[in-house]
Amino acid sequence: MTPGRIAIALMLAGLSFVPAQAETIQVTIDRLEFAPAEVKAKVGDTIEWVNKDALVHTATATNNDWAVNIAPRQSGSVVLKKPGAVDYFCKFHPNMKGRVVVAP
Amino acid sequence: MFVRLSAGIAALCLLSAPVFAQGAKPSDPQIAHIAYTAGQLDIDAAKQALAKSKNKEVREFAQEMERDHAEVNKQALALVKKLKVTPEDNDTSRALTKQAAAKRDELSKLDGAAFDKAYVANEVAYHKTVNGALETTLIPSASNGELKSLLQTGLKIFQGHQQHAEHVATDVK
Numbered sequence: 001m002t003p004g005r006i007a008i009a010l011m012l013a014g015l016s017f018v019p020a021q022a023e024t025i026q027v028t029i030d031r032l033e034f035a036p037a038e039v040k041a042k043v044g045d046t047i048e049w050v051n052k053d054a055l056v057h058t059a060t061a062t063n064n065d066w067a068v069n070i071a072p073r074q075s076g077s078v079v080l081k082k083p084g085a086v087d088y089f090c091k092f093h094p095n096m097k098g099r100v101v102v103a104p
Numbered sequence: 105m106f107v108r109l110s111a112g113i114a115a116l117c118l119l120s121a122p123v124f125a126q127g128a129k130p131s132d133p134q135i136a137h138i139a140y141t142a143g144q145l146d147i148d149a150a151k152q153a154l155a156k157s158k159n160k161e162v163r164e165f166a167q168e169m170e171r172d173h174a175e176v177n178k179q180a181l182a183l184v185k186k187l188k189v190t191p192e193d194n195d196t197s198r199a200l201t202k203q204a205a206a207k208r209d210e211l212s213k214l215d216g217a218a219f220d221k222a223y224v225a226n227e228v229a230y231h232k233t234v235n236g237a238l239e240t241t242l243i244p245s246a247s248n249g250e251l252k253s254l255l256q257t258g259l260k261i262f263q264g265h266q267q268h269a270e271h272v273a274t275d276v277k
Binding site: 031032054055056072090091092093094095096 | 168171172175179257260261263264265267268271
């Protein structure tokens with residue numbers, strides 16, 4: 001292997017180890033609605049729900065992967081650990097629905 | 105004919121509260137009174153459930169009813185104060201109160217799983233009735249925009265409660 005090739009190989013190896021910058025994605029809760037209702041994210045990203053209502057809400061994954069309690073006028077968050085699409089709802093007001101699509 | 109008619113009326117009364125009479129359009133002070141009363145009655149029902157039930161899911165539901173209806177009523181009081189509206193007692197509020205008292209009395213005689221089942225079933229029915237009234241009578245009749253908007257948000261909250269109650273009902277069967 002020439003030094004040049006080694007450098008390229010190291011670079012490629014390095015790329016696969018450096019994760020893309022994790023982001024925090026905000027979802028607002030206002031008058032019993034998650035907005036945006038659907039968000040796209042990557043594994044490692046954080047979803048932060050900002051509750052503008054004076055009511056307690058939850059973001060509860062239908063597959064039980066996570067459940068977040070969100071106090072009135074507070075926020076709550078979850079770090080996404082698994083890829084896939086997750087539907088969630090508020091367990092107190094099940095007419096509130098949202099979805100997170102998590103890329104690997 | 106008369107018998108049939110009264111049987112029909114009786115059936116209607118059993119189905120949906122006779123309280124929400126057709127025809128007469130309630131005024132804003134009456135609507136405010138009805139909405140506040142409906143919330144307060146559900147808080148009272150929740151208090152009874154919290155005193156009697158040992159079921160975790162039922163208690164959690166009752167706590168939610170107490171919390172949410174108290175918050176909505178707090179907002180309703182703040183709004184009527186701001187609008188300088190004095191809530192006005194009326195036949196619908198009185199009928200709701202009377203029915204709730206009868207139900208509370210009935211539930212007081214039950215315990216354990218029988219109480220849980222009856223309380224949750226009534227919560228489903230009660231929210232259905234109140235939501236129906238909000239949709240067909242109270243919201244369309246409200247003339248003040250802010251009152252209408254509060255009732256609309258209230259309806260969304262109570263539709264959530266109804267769905268939650270329906271879910272709990274399948275668990276306490």
